[in-house]
Amino acid sequence: MFIETKNLTKKFGGLAAVNKVDFHIEKGKINAIIGPNGAGKSTFFNLISGFHRPSSGTVLFKGTDITKLPANKIAGLGISRTFQTTSLFEQSTVLDNVIVGHRLRTKSNLFDAILRTKRLKREEKACRDKAMEVIEIVGLTHASDKMVASISQEEKKRTAIALALATDPEIIFLDEPAAGINSDETQGLINLIKQLNQRGLTICLIEHKMSMIMNLADHIMVLNYGEKIAEGTPKEISSNDDVIKAYLGGSASA
Structure with missing residues (x-):
């Protein structure tokens, strides 16, 4: 398995936000996690990406236990994420924000910065080139020099x-x-996610727009009160009685 969780649990006080969840993500697929508000979806992401330490259970990446690694080490292995509330440097340009991402792959230190070494200059160029490349991929070349x-x-x-x-x-x-975006913008984002997947990137998303998930995901897990209640293809999930009761047939808000 590409990513696998075994009995993954996170408790805040006496409340289990994620409770003994077994889940697997196959390489090259688009995976989704859905469920009502407070189901534990974002907490589950935080556990895999190292922002929270599990109370118990295991996270495996390509067979290696990464459960106790900090977020920066997990990112270094090739696991990246976005956040529900977009966290960007508002008073910096789009380009400068994106350049920060590739710093993860550089080795320059304070010594390099003070002396403006060849390594620093080489890595600065590599970061800028990488940033421009991915800005073009996401369709923001026109906005690269705009303030966020x-x-x-x-x-x-x-x-x-x-x-x-x-x-x-x-x-x-x-x-x-x-x-927070409209239907036309959502369709544009769906197209981008499909494009990224076609480039070989594995994707896992949390989303409340059910039509988007059902038309996009290869594999879906449903959480409710921190527990996995269903897992399968969009067709299997949409016809699952437990899911309909907990989510699809209830409130449209999740």
């Missing part, structure tokens, strides 16, 4: 994806990429 504070919400979503891509990931976790 001045661009649209949809463009900020694309900037966040470009930042994640700049880390050279093998898999990217997208936390509600279509939140």
Whole structure:
């Protein structure tokens, strides 16, 4: 398995936000996690990406236990993510924001910065080149020199994806990429996600727009109150009685 969780659990006080979840992600596929508000979806992402340490259970990446690794080490292995609330430097340009992502792959230190060494200059150029490459991939070349504070919400979503891509990931976790954007913009984002997947990138996303998930995902897991209640193809999930009861047939808000 590409990524696998075994009995993954996270407790906050007496509350189990994620409770003994077994899940696997196949390389090259588009995976999705759905469920009502408070189901534990973002917490699950945080456990895999190292932002939270599990209370118990295991996270494996290509067969290697990464459960206790910090977020920067996990990112270095090729696991990247975006956040539900877009976290960008608002008073910097799109380009400068994305350049930060490729810093993960550089080796320059304070000594290099003080002396402006050849290594520093070489790596600065590599970061800029990589940033321009992924900005073009996400369709933001026209906005590369704009301040993030001045661009649209949809463009900020694309900037966040470009930042994640700049880390050279093998898999990217997208936390509600279509939140706060309209239907036309959502379709554009669907096209981008498909394009990234066709380039060989494995994708796992949390999303509330069910039509988007059902038309995009190869594999879906459903969480409810921190527990996995279903897993399968979109067709299997849409006809699952437990899912219909907990999510699809209830409130449209998740």
